[in-house]
Amino acid sequence: MTTPDPRGPVLEVEGLRKTFGDVVAVAGVDLTLHAGGALAVVGESGSGKTTVARMIVGLERPAAGRITACGRDRSRPARSARERRRRGGEVQIVFQDPYSSLDPRQSPASAVEEVLRLHTSLDAAGRRGRVAELAGLVGLDERQMAAAPSRLSGGQRQRVAIARALAAEPRVLILDESVAALDVSIQAQVLNVLADVRERTGVAYLFISHDLAVVRQVTDDVVVMRGGAIVERGPTARVLDAPAHPYTRLLRESVPRPGWRPARRALRTGQDDELKESR
Numbered sequence: 229m230t231t232p233d234p235r236g237p238v239l240e241v242e243g244l245r246k247t248f249g250d251v252v253a254v255a256g257v258d259l260t261l262h263a264g265g266a267l268a269v270v271g272e273s274g275s276g277k278t279t280v281a282r283m284i285v286g287l288e289r290p291a292a293g294r295i296t297a298c299g300r301d302r303s304r305p306a307r308s309a310r311e312r313r314r315r316g317g318e319v320q321i322v323f324q325d326p327y328s329s330l331d332p333r334q335s336p337a338s339a340v341e342e343v344l345r346l347h348t349s350l351d352a353a354g355r356r357g358r359v360a361e362l363a364g365l366v367g368l369d370e371r372q373m374a375a376a377p378s379r380l381s382g383g384q385r386q387r388v389a390i391a392r393a394l395a396a397e398p399r400v401l402i403l404d405e406s407v408a409a410l411d412v413s414i415q416a417q418v419l420n421v422l423a424d425v426r427e428r429t430g431v432a433y434l435f436i437s438h439d440l441a442v443v444r445q446v447t448d449d450v451v452v453m454r455g456g457a458i459v460e461r462g463p464t465a466r467v468l469d470a471p472a473h474p475y476t477r478l479l480r481e482s483v484p485r486p487g488w489r490p491a492r493r494a495l496r497t498g499q500d501d502e503l504k505e506s507r
């Protein structure tokens with residue numbers, strides 16, 4: 229087995245294709261995400277973005293094409309629990325809906341610890357320390373980490389989902405419309421957390437979004453999908469400022485709220501939204 233190059237691609241997708249009956253959801257997509265990079269996948273609803281993400285994490289089986297993460301092929305389903313676990317240590321995903329992503333009976337601390345138990349060799353004390361570190365990274369305090377998920381707001385739940393995904397120490401984090409369900413001000417705070425996390429951990433993002441203003445803030449490169457295919461790709465600023473494809477121009481013109489700007493520093497203390505308990 230070869231050791232993956234730490235600066236090389238952490239995710240490569242070639243000729244990826246998926247059909248659902250007569251519908252061609254993904255029609256031959258090529259993507260490369262480099263270590264520590266952030267690549268956006270944009271496009272209107274139904275353009276195939278989520279299906280690409282689901283194939284990468286093994287929730288859908290490709291009709292054709294090749295997916296390589298950390299130098300290892302993952303185009304076919306994992307054949308053992310061990311292989312599934314190893315893949316989970318390479319790529320993790322955070323979905324859109326903060327309300328369905330957490331087990332209502334499990335505290336955030338216990339959810340994060342469970343992942344640490346599966347993916348690391350830390351002992352109980354080591355895991356407790358790491359839970360605290362991850363909580364700090366996403367801006368949650370001890371009380372929030374011990375609370376029932378029903379007492380947490382949407383923004384806090386997404387922070388938990390991000391911490392839980394990072395607990396597996398993935399090289400790639402897929403964010404599938406992960407801030408789309410949040411209010412604009414909370415969204416800005418979670419985006420700041422994501423920028424901070426990337427800087428501090430070197431994790432790479434595949435950032436799926438229909439929102440160009442958001443994409444501009446957190447990604448270096450972008451691919452634009454339409455009808456299952458990529459119609460344009462390049463550095464995010466260039467593609468959004470001077471789109472070459474008419475579809476990208478159309479997407480840009482339909483942005484509902486231009487001009488969003490992030491705060492300089494990420495909020496680390498979860499001040500975005502207090503525990504409902506304390507309201």
Ligand SMILES: Nc1ncnc2c1ncn2[C@@H]1O[C@H](COP(=O)(O)OP(=O)(O)OP(=O)(O)O)[C@@H](O)[C@H]1O
Pocket residue numbers: 248251252253271272273274275276277278279280438
């Ligand atoms: N399980 C499924 N069964 C049938 N068709 C599906 C299924 N999943 C996706 N599709 C279809 O595949 C196409 C791509 O869907 P996909 O969800 O990947 O797009 P998207 O760009 O992520 O859109 P959205 O942002 O609305 O989720 C759409 O036409 C969709 O209806």
